[in-house]
Every structure is written in C-alpha cells, then in structure tokens.
Amino acid sequence: MNAPDTATLDPKQAEREAIKDINQDYKTKFGFNDPETGYVYKAPKGLSRQLVEDISEYKDEPQWMREFRLKALEHFLARPVPQWGANLNQIDFDDIHYFVRASERAEQSWDDVPEDIKNTFDKLGIPEAERDFLAGVGAQYESEVVYHQVRKDLEEQGVQFVDMDTGLREHEDIVREHFASLIPANDNMLAALNSAVWSGGSFVYVPPGVKVEMPLQAYFRINTENMGQFERTLIIADEGSDVHYIEGCTAPVYSTDSLHSAVVELIARPGARIRYTTVQNWSQNVYNLVTKRARAEADATVEWVDCNLGSKITMKYPSIYLMGERAHGEILSIAFAGAGQHQDAGGKIIHAAPKTTSSIFSKSISKDGGRATYRGLLEVAKGASEARSKVVCDALLLDPESRSDTYPTIRIDENDANVGHEASVSKIGEEQLFYLQTHGLDEEEASKMIVNGFIEPVVKELPMEYAVELNRLIELQMEGSIG
Amino acid sequence: MTDHTVCTIEELPEGARKIVAVDGIEIGVFNCGGELLAIEDRCSHDDGPLAEGELDESTCTVECPRHGSLFDLRSGRPKTLPAFAPVETFPVRAEDGQIKLEVD
Numbered sequence: 001m002n003a004p005d006t007a008t009l010d011p012k013q014a015e016r017e018a019i020k021d022i023n024q025d026y027k028t029k030f031g032f033n034d035p036e037t038g039y040v041y042k043a044p045k046g047l048s049r050q051l052v053e054d055i056s057e058y059k060d061e062p063q064w065m066r067e068f069r070l071k072a073l074e075h076f077l078a079r080p081v082p083q084w085g086a087n088l089n090q091i092d093f094d095d096i097h098y099f100v101r102a103s104e105r106a107e108q109s110w111d112d113v114p115e116d117i118k119n120t121f122d123k124l125g126i127p128e129a130e131r132d133f134l135a136g137v138g139a140q141y142e143s144e145v146v147y148h149q150v151r152k153d154l155e156e157q158g159v160q161f162v163d164m165d166t167g168l169r170e171h172e173d174i175v176r177e178h179f180a181s182l183i184p185a186n187d188n189m190l191a192a193l194n195s196a197v198w199s200g201g202s203f204v205y206v207p208p209g210v211k212v213e214m215p216l217q218a219y220f221r222i223n224t225e226n227m228g229q230f231e232r233t234l235i236i237a238d239e240g241s242d243v244h245y246i247e248g249c250t251a252p253v254y255s256t257d258s259l260h261s262a263v264v265e266l267i268a269r270p271g272a273r274i275r276y277t278t279v280q281n282w283s284q285n286v287y288n289l290v291t292k293r294a295r296a297e298a299d300a301t302v303e304w305v306d307c308n309l310g311s312k313i314t315m316k317y318p319s320i321y322l323m324g325e326r327a328h329g330e331i332l333s334i335a336f337a338g339a340g341q342h343q344d345a346g347g348k349i350i351h352a353a354p355k356t357t358s359s360i361f362s363k364s365i366s367k368d369g370g371r372a373t374y375r376g377l378l379e380v381a382k383g384a385s386e387a388r389s390k391v392v393c394d395a396l397l398l399d400p401e402s403r404s405d406t407y408p409t410i411r412i413d414e415n416d417a418n419v420g421h422e423a424s425v426s427k428i429g430e431e432q433l434f435y436l437q438t439h440g441l442d443e444e445e446a447s448k449m450i451v452n453g454f455i456e457p458v459v460k461e462l463p464m465e466y467a468v469e470l471n472r473l474i475e476l477q478m479e480g481s482i483g
Numbered sequence: 484m485t486d487h488t489v490c491t492i493e494e495l496p497e498g499a500r501k502i503v504a505v506d507g508i509e510i511g512v513f514n515c516g517g518e519l520l521a522i523e524d525r526c527s528h529d530d531g532p533l534a535e536g537e538l539d540e541s542t543c544t545v546e547c548p549r550h551g552s553l554f555d556l557r558s559g560r561p562k563t564l565p566a567f568a569p570v571e572t573f574p575v576r577a578e579d580g581q582i583k584l585e586v587d
Contacts, residue, residue: 075551181563184551293564321564352567381568 025476030124031253031283034116034223041101045226046094049073052196055099059165059199062172072185072195079189085375086313086344091287096228096259098197100142106163108149117141124250126219133465135214136161140231141221143199154212160205161216164232167203174205178234182265182293182321190289190315194230194263201231201262206241206272215244215277215463222251222258222286233264237272237300244275246466250310251283257312258286266294268302270324275303279466281473282310284340290316298324298353305461307334308343309473317375319348322356322384329358332458334470337370337402338477346393346407348377351384351417362393363455366402367477375407380417390420396454397427398447448478489575489582495519502534505586509534512575512584513556515543520556521573521584528552528566 036042041058043051052073056066081088107113110127121127121139130137136150138161145163154161160171168175185195202218222229237243251258260282268274274294282288288311294302304318320329331347349358364372374393395404406423428450436446451474452459459467487505489512495501500513502524509524511534524534526547536548543556552566559572574585 184546184553184563184565186546186548186551187565188550295564321567323567350567 026283027253030250030281032123033252034120036102036224038114038116039100039102040104041099042224043097043099045097047073047096047098047197051098055197055199058101061168064176065168068180068185069196069198072192075186076189076192076196079192082189085315086342086373088287088289088313088315091257091259095256096226097224098228098230099199100224100227101144102142102223103144103146106145106148106166108147110147113147117146120221120223121147121219124219124221126217129217129465133214133463134217135212136216138163138202138218139221140200140218140229142223142227143229145200150216157210158207159210159212160203162203164201164203164234165199167234171203171205174236175203175234178236178265178267180265182267182295183263183291188291190261191263191291194232194261194291197228198230198232198263200229201233202235202245203233204235204243204245206237206243208239209241211242212244215246217246217248220247220249220260222260222282225252225254226256226258228259228261231262233262235265235274235276236267237269237274239269240271241269242273244277244463246277246279246463248279248281250281251286253283254285256285260286260288260290260311262290262292264290264292266302268294268296268300270298270300272297273301273303275305276318277305277462277466278307279470280306280308280310280314284310284312286311288314288316290314292316292318294318294320294329296320296322296324296327296329299326300324301328301330303330303332304347305332305458306345306347307458307470308345309336309470309477311343312340313342313344315344317346317348317377319350319377320358321350321352322358323352325353326355326357327353328356331360331362332461333360333362333374334455334458335362335364335372335374336474336477337364337366337372339368339370342371342373344373344375346374346376349379349389350377351380351387351389354383354385354387356384356387358389360391360393361458363458364393364395364404365398365451365454366395366404367398369401369403371403371405373405373407377409377411378419378421379411380414380419382413385414385416387414388418392422394423394454395425396451397425444478448475451478484585484587487584487586489584492577492580492582495582498538498540500534500538503584505584508586510573510584510586511535511545512582513538513543513545515556516540518543519575519577519582521575522554522556522559523571525570526550526552526554526566527561527568527570533570
C-alpha cells in the first residue's frame with residue numbers, strides 16, 4: 001500500500017528546505033555568539049602542566065586539589081582515546097581553549113552580570129524560568145558560573161546550592177570527602193581530563209528531611225569557538241531529603257568543534273531521593289562526553305532523566321549503584337540522532353544490595369543518516385538477593401539511511417533475581433502514516449504524531465515546562481524529515 | 484593455615500611492595516609506613532591487577548591502575564567506585580628476619 005503524495009515540492013528538495021530551516025532556527029534561538037571584549041582571561045589553546053597549575057592558582061585552591069588535578073593530568077596523558085564506542089579520533093586535544101573566564105565572579109543578581117552575558121541568558125529564557133518555577137539557578141558561561149541564586153527559604157533550611165568553585169571554598173571538608181569518590185580521576189580518559197581542568201558546575205547539599213519542592217536548575221553555555229567546558233557537579237541529598245536538579249545546555253554554531261566533558265556525582269543517603277534531568281541541546285559542533293554516576297543508599301531513590309537532542313557525538317551512560325537495601329534506581333533516556341549526529345547513550349544500574357529495584361527505559365530515534373546507539377549494563381552482584389529490574393530499549397528508524405545499534409549487557413550473580421529485558425527496533429511504517437493521513441493529517445504531521453507517541457512515556461516524566469520544550473525541539477528536528 | 488616466606492625484611496623497605504603467587508592466588512604484600520599488609524592482587528570491579536597501583540602511605544590505600552578505585556589495604560574494602568565489593572586480605576608478619584604470609 002502506498003501513501004498518497006501530498007508534497008508539491010520534490011520530496012528531497014522539501015526535506016533539504018526544512019532542514020535548512022532547522023539550522024536557521026538553532027542559529028537564531030541558540031546558535032548566536034557574543035563578542036569576547038569583556039573577558040577576564042582566555043587561556044591559549046592546548047593542555048599542559050603549567051595550564052593546570054595556573055587554573056588551580058587562579059582559583060586559589062587548596063594544595064590537595066592542585067595535586068589531584070596534576071595526577072589526573074598524568075592519567076589523561078597516559079590513556080589512549082577509547083575505541084569501543086563512537087569515533088573520537090577526530091578530536092584535536094591541542095586545538096581547545098581549556099579555560100576561559102568571562103566575568104569576575106558568580107553574581108547573585110542578574111543586574112550585576114555583564115550585559116552581553118545577561119542578554120544571552122535573557123534570550124535563553126533563564127531569568128524568566130527562575131521567576132516562574134525554579135527554586136534556584138546556576139548559569140555557567142564558558143568555564144565559570146556567572147550567576148547563582150537560591151531561594152531564601154531554602155537557604156534558611158540549610159540547602160546549599162552554589163557553584164562548585166564556591167563549594168570547594170566554603171565546604172572544603174564535605175567536598176574533600178566526596179569529590180571523586182564515585183568517579184575517580186582515572187575512571188576513564190575523559191573523567192581524567194575533567195579532573196585535571198574542571199571548572200564550574202554545581203555543589204548541592206540538601207539537609208536531612210528537607211524536601212525541595214521546585215527544581216534547581218543549572219544552565220551551561222559555551223560561547224567561544226574551540227572551547228572546552230569541564231564542569232563538575234556533586235549533589236548530596238542527606239537522609240530523607242528530596243531534590244530535583246535540571247540542567248540544560250546550548251552553544252553557538254561554528255564550523256570547528258568544541259568539547260564538553262562533565263563529571264557528575266550524586267549521593268542519595270538513606271531514604272533520600274534525587275532526580276537529575278538533562279535536556280542536552282548542544283550545537284552540532286560539540287563533542288559531548290560525560291561521566292555521570294550515582295550512589296543510592298538504603299531506601300533511597302535516584303532517577304536520571306536524560307534527553308540527548310544536540311551535539312555532534314554524545315557518549316554518556318548515567319549509572320546508579322544501588323548500595324543499600326531496598327534502594328531504587330530509574331533511568332529514562334531519549335536520544336534523537338539527526339544528520340551527522342551519533343548519540344551513543346544508555347545507562348548502567350548495579351544492584352549491590354538485597355531487595356533493590358530498578359528500571360531502564362531507553363527510546364532512540366534516528367533520521368537523515370543519524371546514528372543512535374543504546375549501550376547499557378544491568379548487573380545483579382553477589383549478595384543482592386531478591387533484586388528486581390526491567391530494561392526496555394526501543395529504537396525508531398525514520399529512513400533507510402539511519403542506523404540504530406543496541407549493546408545491552410546483563411550480568412546476574414544471584415539466583416533469585418527477577419530481571420526483564422525487552423528491545424524493539426521499528427521503522428516508521430507507511431501503513432501507520434497512511435492511516436493517519438486518511439484522518440486528515442499531512443505526512444509530516446503524521447510522522448510527528450508517531451514520534452511523539454513513541455517518546456511519550458519518557459516525556460511525561462518531565463516537569464511540564466520541559467516536556468513542552470522537549471516536544472517543541474523534537475518537532476523542530478522532525479520537520480521535513482519524511483521525504 | 485600455611486606460612487609462606489615472601490622475602491627478607493630488608494627486601495621490603497617502607498613504601499615497597501612484592502607481588503607473589505601462593506597456591507595460584509596473586510597477592511600484593513606492602514610495607515605501608517612500617518606496617519605490613521597483604522591484599523589479593525585483583526580489583527573486584529573487573530578482575531584486573533590491583534597491587535601494582537599507586538600506594539598512598541598516609542592512608543594505606545592502593546589505587547587500581549585500570550579505573551582508579553581506591554582499596555583499603557587493611558580491610559580490602561574499596562573506598563571509591565567503580566569497585567564496590569571487597570577483596571581478600573591476608574595476615575602477614577615479620578619473623579626471624581623474614582616476611583611471612585599466611586594463606587588458607
């Protein structure tokens with residue numbers, strides 16, 4: 001059965017037109033860049049021991065952090081570029097600015113933020129979102145946080161939400177105890193790089209029993225060409241507390257590549273709950289290579305909601321170690337790979353204690369020759385009796401040029417584990433499209449509807465404002481996708 | 484319990500280590516600031532070698548050279564992820580100028 005031809009243009013031409021518009025939209029909405037006239041410091045390109053020492057000196061760090069950085073640099077230099085996943089061989093690590101300081105300090109009022117930078121965040125809608133529905137905001141521009149604010153009532157309850165540099169200065173003991181305790185410097189090549197040159201990111205501490213009702217948000221913006229952004233985030237939710245942290249990110253469209261390589265560590269103490277939501281919308285000249293790991297203690301819950309729409313290549317597999325009895329972990333992952341993109345994403349859950357439960361839901365969509373890879377691990381370690389888990393990964397291919405791969409690993413060392421795994425790969429079907437078209441939709445609307453239905457189980461987990469934004473971004477990516 | 488001679492005391496000064504094989508088990512024997520400690524030469528994360536990693540004498544920990552997990556030489560417990568399961572430790576002592584390792 002053939003779908004009727006509704007397009008007046010040649011379909012391929014129509015697609016090219018629509019794709020051109022998508023890039024236009026990214027460029028106006030997110031892909032613009034600011035002048036660098038007011039910058040305080042911009043390190044020359046390249047990585048060296050001197051640069052690492054300079055960053056530490058510049059931030060006036062304690063000696064142990066300087067030593068940590070220098071040791072991490074040695075680990076980075078000793079490690080080969082990983083060859084098991086997406087192709088990272090084109091990254092020129094000598095052609096990157098590793099540290100760029102755009103303003104003097106993290107301000108607590110938008111009025112004190114340098115004007116160009118403030119205008120950028122205005123365009124991105126951050127101050128507006130802060131007023132409307134956020135409990136706190138951190139805005140990072142290049143290497144450092146330029147604005148940070150948390151609601152007074154939360155501050156009075158002892159909630160700490162500051163940039164990581166301030167966290168190290170003001171809470172050195174907590175940072176020293178937990179920093180790199182989940183992701184050691186030598187965990188992998190990119191974690192080693194981040195550990196050597198990290199700058200910015202968030203430090204969050206939620207005291208026992210405190211429920212942060214509204215989300216905390218961090219927004220990461222790269223402005224410079226050939227920039228490397230290496231933020232570092234540590235979130236500790238103490239006993240019985242509850243927090244939702246959201247991060248978003250964009251960058252200008254350049255013809256040369258930038259690198260974003262973050263390290264994020266979450267610690268959920270007994271009975272605590274942390275939800276960490278990412279809407280990743282980097283421009284398509286950014287390599288996004290991120291290590292995220294969480295530890296959930298007894299009766300704690302950790303949830304990663306991970307939406308990857310932008311970037312040239314993403315490699316990111318948020319993981320949860322269920323270390324205490326009855327701990328619960330959830331990973332919801334959406335990846336959208338368009339032309340020239342490779343989204344190599346997924347998640348890992350390790351059951352290391354009895355009666356722990358988990359689920360991984362992954363949805364990927366590939367179009368225009370894009371490639372989406374699901375890479376996941378579900379492990380039930382010895383001693384984790386009565387563990388229960390469910391892994392579902394679904395892939396949707398929108399055209400024959402696109403590609404989807406699934407690499408699920410399941411390791412079970414306990415006899416009474418209850419683990420389910422489902423995987424599906426589907427192509428957008430002509431019959432589905434035809435059925436919807438007979439109900440008055442054109443081909444593009446019909447395919448959007450199918451995609452929206454496909455990702456709906458994940459999108460409904462997002463706060464309303466972000467669900468709307470995600471749907472809008474996906475619709476933009478979808479426009480003109482059916483030739 | 485069987486005693487195995489590792490080496491003479493002089494051959495294992497402070498900060499040094501020896502990796503020996505006893506009954507098919509590789510074991511790292513360390514002199515951490517004068518304290519003798521022995522740990523299985525296996526990281527519980529991916530079964531790679533552990534005892535050749537960097538020794539921190541101030542905390543008596545060894546860092547897995549493959550992914551950076553830090554192991555407490557006294558308890559065998561990892562202090563950082565990605566390893567989370569402990570590895571075996573073994574009694575070790577100095578006697579008659581020799582270092583003796585006890586293995587079941």
